[in-house]
Amino acid sequence: MLRLYFFISLMCLVKSDPDETCPSFTRLSFHSAVVGTGLNVKLMLYTRKNRTCAQVINSTVFGNLNMTKKTTFIVHGFRPTGSPPVWMEDLVQGLLDVEDMNVVIVDWNRGATTVIYNHASSKTRKVANVLKEFIDQLLVKGASLDNIYIIGVSLGAHIAGFVGKMYNGQLGRITGLDPAGPLFNGRPPEDRLDPGDAQFVDVIHSDIDALGYREPLGNIDFYPNGGLDQPGCPKTILGGLKYFKCDHQRSVYLYLSSLRENCSITAYPCDSYRDYRNGKCVNCGIPQKESCPLLGYYADNWKEYLKQKNTPMTKAFFDTAEEKPYCIYHYFVDIITWNKNIRRGSITIKLKDKAGNITESKINHEPAIFQKYHQVSLLARFNQDLDKVATISLVFSTGSVIGPKYKLRVLRMKLRSLAHPERPQLCRYDLVLMENIENVFQPILCPKLQM
Template sequence: MLRFFVFICLVRLVSSDTDEECHTFTKLSFHSAIVGTSLKVRLLLYTGKNFTCAKELHSPFPVSFNTTKKTTFIIHGYRPTGSQPVWLSELVKGLLYVGDMNVIVVDWNRGATNLIYSIASSHTWGVAEILKETIDKMLASGASLDNIYMIGVSLGAHIAGFVGQMYEGKLGRITGLDPAGPLFNGKPPQERLDHTDARFVDVIHSDTDALGFKETLGNIDFYPNGGLDQPGCPQTIFGGLQYFKCDHQRSVFLYLSSLKKDCDITAYPCESYRDYLNGKCISCGDDQSMPCPILGYYADQWKNYSVLKDPPVTKAFFDTADEEPFCIYHYFVDIMTWNKNIRRGYITIKLTDQDGNTTESKISHEPATFQKYQRVSLLARFTQDVDRVKGISLVFSTGSAILPKYKLRIIWMKLRPITRPERPQMCRYDIVLMENREMAFQPILC
């Protein structure tokens, strides 16, 4: 994180010494949304030599535009108030920070700004046609389709898909950040983003129950927190505008986190979010040289997609914290009990490090069933990374507010790090948990 902010400070110093005209994203007022806007597309070019001072891209191309380099297009979505996306500048800087590339912001605010969503949506094909004209000129100047990368947000994801269709899926990569659902859910592949639109298509779904697309669209589709309500976002309308857009925008901020490299957000291929929560998918195969997929900018490194002619279609699930850097640290909690009768309930586990810092995981998505002499493996998810576990505490609860209170008699328990598998496994034997009463103990190496 420190390197990232030092970089941004240096960027501002460099840009302040330039005398060339800087172009900025089209800013419109809410009045423009009321009266509506007709389509106009501007392409704003950022490179290693103009980090914060964009040049408006026209043909013939400026000398600073090296078409043989990787070129990343950022395509925003619906703009109901006409404002610039809050994440735009950070995304441009983040991309230039991780690679020597051209970054082109596709400014179609005139066209995206309208109170009537369907009118803005109707402009998506027009934006795609204009982008194709630009890419054709880039190809004539030495560019390669393999070096074209499109990041589309909401409606912008489908625009990227349309461009990909025009090139018969030969674009290098498309990333869809919560592709728009309204007017696109249920549409055939040629009328939306599809995994055949580029050599590699990755998608982050963060609002599938409202503004985002519900079904899979890419070679790999990431579903943070199941793709539904995102932690840290308002749960009621009293949260104001954030109630409507926070889940939808979370896909962008998760992608941004991958550029900063504070931590890698690992996802797990799985058929359903429930299976993931139940610990059925916390593995990516027996081949240790093939790690689990990483969310965001580096997602295309999974299974070396660049050399596959027909990449598979995969769903991947994971959970996040409620704020940056969003990473979650996974453990398996293995428990064997010796109660005579079956016990059903929930486990809360707390870890304490050498300095007394604690992090807690409530495994409460569904009750676990504890039977005599049968091992139960529970997936625990923590927001903090505990390097050296000094203490563990457990709480057992049936969720009942009335008597009687039950005991859970544990023969042995084991804590297995999943995110950091190189760390030692911790054990403890002969524990009796009184319902709703915390039991703290020091673990031993297994």
């Protein structure tokens, strides 16, 4: 909670922009947050017919809303300064890019704007009631619950859950983007988002140690980078305002990346982040196995698989890059050594193509154990996906600063892509890695019969 209050105080410095010509998200000042705001919910519709200028709609005025198409509601969370969410416009346009649908912003800034988080939290059920009344009218006009999709951010995720409960879980889908943790952690299902609130509930947890909810809340729960510190986000308070909100907001930006054709983030069902990092949970990426779940908009492709397996809840883990669009590419580095004694250490691998592009992966989350004639399979994560690798470099390190330098005698190294298993596997034989010394070599194609 201390981090939350620091976040509120720093947000005091943010100012809102002047009103625009078209109806837009409510802009309030920090003064409004200090004195508090009464709840007022405004619904703003965007379609491909009016992508850039919203229509204010209500239970009697529906504008361009097409009852036969999917209707996606975007519900924001706590707004301690009254400023509009910086990601809202990108999310609206991204959704309209991938599908011809109705996109409705649920603007409850009058209510969410307050410096007292508890006051905003207490209004969530009232917002859900407003949405329920509106959706009831959509159903009267011929809309289907199957076509109702709610994307809830932080407090908005629990609002989505409350709406879903009022329809006995028959809404088509709910996506929770880092559902709020404070005042909700440990609460029973009726007081928060729950897997039974829609036909399919997917959740991205990106700040489980501060502003987000730690435990699973959906049919599938995604934990980027373990759900804790996100790459590229400040690690200390010296990062200013970004330190308090970066991890929490990353869930939104990861979802946005799924709306771009050049980035499909694959996740791996697993019991723990550690098991994922150790390469124990990537069978879904192997040919002739089930497909891996995708993060974000297309996560519901996994809905039928969950039904077939009769698995009500699944946790999935993955790592990301520091910058947009956050995609990384997984490879296995298989190493067989012939040292007489056991060696413990980490491996850094660097790939380079003929064009000079370089990408690097440090596999150092925990020491690998290398034993004579025993294959160690290390999961490497690269920010770039190089189609044709010209050279590979390896560095072995024990992490010791003052101890003796060791050698790692490699009988065979093999590199294989998880994202593109059809690509030829690359090998190299009889290498001696001197500790902390880079060994650069040209790989050769592995024998085709080799596993």
